[in-house]
Amino acid sequence: MRYTDAKLLDALASAYVLGTLEGGARRRFERLLRDRIDVRALVAQWEQRLGQLALSVPARRPSANLWRAIEARTRPVAEHKTPTSRWPAWLRPAGFGLGGVAAGVIAASALFLSAPGLFITSDQLAMRSGERLPQSYVGVLTDAQGQGRLLVSSLRHGKTLTLKVLGTAPLAPALASDERLVLWALPADGAPFAIGTVPASGTQVSALPDTSEKLLSKVSRLVVTRERTATPSAPSADVVLSGSCAKLW
């Protein structure tokens, strides 16, 4: 089936929302919906229109068991009051808390006093001996015009990532205050994951949840998307930059 005809797409979108698009056609349309923002917009329009029809349906009260069942499946296992953190959830290590930090500091201090040599990483060792290790993972992302706009680099066993914005023009014009640019890694064999937010200009060093070797060894593509939520679970279709990620050594 051709999916370029605007009238056909609109008819499919309306039938999809109404529910009369069925079977294989419905599944094909759902795939299309994942891939194309223009199709999502058509569906959103029909959801708005047909949603008006639902307003006349009388409300009904389900049993109290319903909320209990939903709560059991959604409430975080060990819910306790966590202070609102500046860090997005995916940058926050599990179980991170003041107690853990204090214990860590004590343990680290003890270890540092007994064996200071352990605290020098291979990177630091190389820098001390005068030779500077090159960055291991490097990505260059280009905009729609093919201009290189963002340099991404990280040491192989390092847990930091350096982002350098190239040029002076804004990466994404008209970025609203509730929007941010998010850098995503697209592994060859898995779901995309967010690496961090991208600065408007200049250079930014951000922490990685693990070493770049572990995170990026299977990643060949990087994209930057415009996101409206603080912790998007998947990249939006609004791709601002994209490029390759290469392992240099």
Next chain:
Amino acid sequence: MDRNILTSLQDLIAGAARGDHTCFAQIYERTHLHLFGVAVRMLGNEQAAEDVLQEAYVNIWKNAASYRSSVDGQEIQPITWLIAIVRNKALDALRSRTRRSAHEQPQQHFDAEDDIEVPQGADTAPGALQLFEQAMQALRIEGCMAALDGSFRQSLALAYYQGLSHTEVAAQMNAPLGSVKAWIRRGLDKLRACLSAQGVTP
């Protein structure tokens, strides 16, 4: 649950997207009566509707971050996003029910009286066409929609409120399948035109 009642549904969804379960509980509190009504109307019984609503709300919790207040410049009201999730889950349940019964009784032709579960309290529950007409009046487009023949409105109402397929609408209305498809198609076009003329949706 001391959250301000003026907090918008949109803000609550954003809160749920951040993992705030209290926001999610508020979303449920505000919307479940309406959404349960929609699900019962489609599925015809309360137990099936509760199963669908459970799946829908778990989905809402998991995918709150995917809610967009606009797609491609088109504003999306949170309630229509929620309704769409519930209707899609209800449609899945209805279609798998139809597949199961077709599998169990392959020779049996669809019979409206046997296969469509009449909603509990059907005597008092408004019919699909009645709900449709009420919605048209509330939206002030009943005059515009009256240009359509009654069978157009009824086929659209059966598909929307009861989640019937083309085949099921044809059986229910005792009308040819081809006619039903054309009626629904024309009904949707007219609905879009009337909503647009009234300035409700583009």
